[in-house]
Amino acid sequence: MFLHEINRAFEMVDPLAFQSRYMAWWITQEKKEVQGDMKVSDEDLDFGLLMIRVSLLSIQCLPHARYPTAGVFSAPIATIEQWLCSTADEIEKTTSSKKPTLTTVQHRFYHVLYLKNYARVRECWATLSATVKDAHEIGLHLKDPGFPLTDLEKEFRRRAFWNLYVWDRFHSAFFGHWPLIPEGYFDIELPIDNMQPLQVTPYMLTPFTDRIFHIKLARFLTAFMSPPSWKQDQVTPTIIEDFAERFKQLPPPFWLDNPDTSWDAVEPTFPSKREMLHMFLLGTQASLYRAFSDPCDSLHQNKHAHHNYRTDMLALRHRRKLMEINCKIIPSIARLYMLSGDEDGGMPERLFLFPTSLVEALAALGVCLLSVQADERNLLLDGIRIEPDEELRHSYAIFFDGFNLLCRQGQKHSIAKRGVKILESLHGTLRASLRSPDLLNTENGGAIPEINGASHPSYAGGYQLEHALVSFHRQRGERAQLAPSVTLPEWLPSFMESPGRSWLFHDMSAYGDLLA
Structure with a gap:
């Protein structure tokens, strides 16, 4: 084994x-x-x-x-x-x-x-x-x-x-x-x-190839977010844009989109390796954009915010990118659960790594959705109404289906159960604040497209909200900060300040004696 x-x-x-x-x-x-x-x-x-x-x-x-x-x-x-x-x-x-x-x-x-x-x-x-x-x-x-x-x-x-x-x-x-x-x-x-070379040209492909990219991701992560003195870099849109371009091209069997699955017959471990690598790679990318989950400061109301940007298109695109990435991470984790045979007893990662990664991705996506709702309310007070696009509907569908997956795991595993408790207020707030049931009416009935085997919609278009917000803030001449009309998660301040996943563990009561 x-x-x-x-x-x-x-x-x-x-x-x-x-x-x-x-x-x-x-x-x-x-x-x-x-x-x-x-x-x-x-x-x-x-x-x-x-x-x-x-x-x-x-x-x-x-x-x-x-x-x-x-x-x-x-x-x-x-x-x-x-x-x-x-x-x-x-x-x-x-x-x-x-x-x-x-x-x-x-x-x-x-x-x-x-x-x-x-x-x-x-x-x-x-x-x-x-x-x-x-x-x-x-x-x-x-x-x-x-x-x-x-x-x-x-x-x-x-x-x-x-x-x-x-x-x-x-x-x-x-x-x-x-x-x-x-x-x-x-x-x-x-x-x-x-x-154990499986292929030598045009690149060497071995059972250890995926681990090389894990190493590169670890070095990338270290260079970007380890030293506290570099915290300012994490909220500068142009620096984030530069770092985001540094991800290297993966070999075809590990491509993020349409990977070459013919190699799975040569090396049976490739499906699990591929999904594990994707989860870590996408998680690293998500860490890059964490500070932009609420680019207009509509949620945390911090008068001493250290952000050095005004609301601009690049910062707002970073939020959309963060949503896009987490809409890929959540189905990837679902596939890892299936590949590990979790329904039949499971691999050891189910005890810690999978549920905490799922909680992290759901929290990031959920905060982005709360932020979008808050921005829409601000615009509505100014007489501007934005209709939800297909990408936003897709994000809601991913969030609720991902939360259901966590709930199913929580019936069997204590860490997943505690994750449900951490996110239940966010889930309840999003469910209660939906303006219309139409938000979940995606083409496939609200299910997560990737979990069902189809590709998710493109995030290339649909920037009505972003353009409206840039115009709104330029006209105001300052950052508009209106009090949110919803109850915010108590962990939101820690989430905003931490680019990694350590916000989950700042308050040990979140997991209690499960983390000895």
């Missing part, structure tokens, strides 16, 4: 190399048992820990329809999981003083993922910190660590370092932590991964 279902997302270990070492490890242990040799080397302990951590990640997926467990185990899965955790903890106590190795970094990394899946945030962060410390001690951040390495060893080290880098940036974006790996204090190259 691990090599086929879980390792696809990180590939800290190479399947062929891992299986070869696995067989050799067992042969060694059998020989020692025959000879009565009770000594266990540090290397054996490290690899034993790696196997335990791998097993624990697999256990998080069980029971699963594709991996029936009835009659396979002599003890309940929960009992086996508890025993493996206790065993791993005891072994780690005996190895804590030894010099770390690459295998140490690998099994610690998989422990980070295990803790992440159960949303044990503090323990996960502490384990990641220890893993980064071990990586630094063995010179994993250096292109030349000072001792000879084979090409295969170099590739494993590159994979290990950059997986840690990506997860470090993930913590920074999600929880607002300081990055543990400082930018500029490493010179190790990106993974080359020429071990």
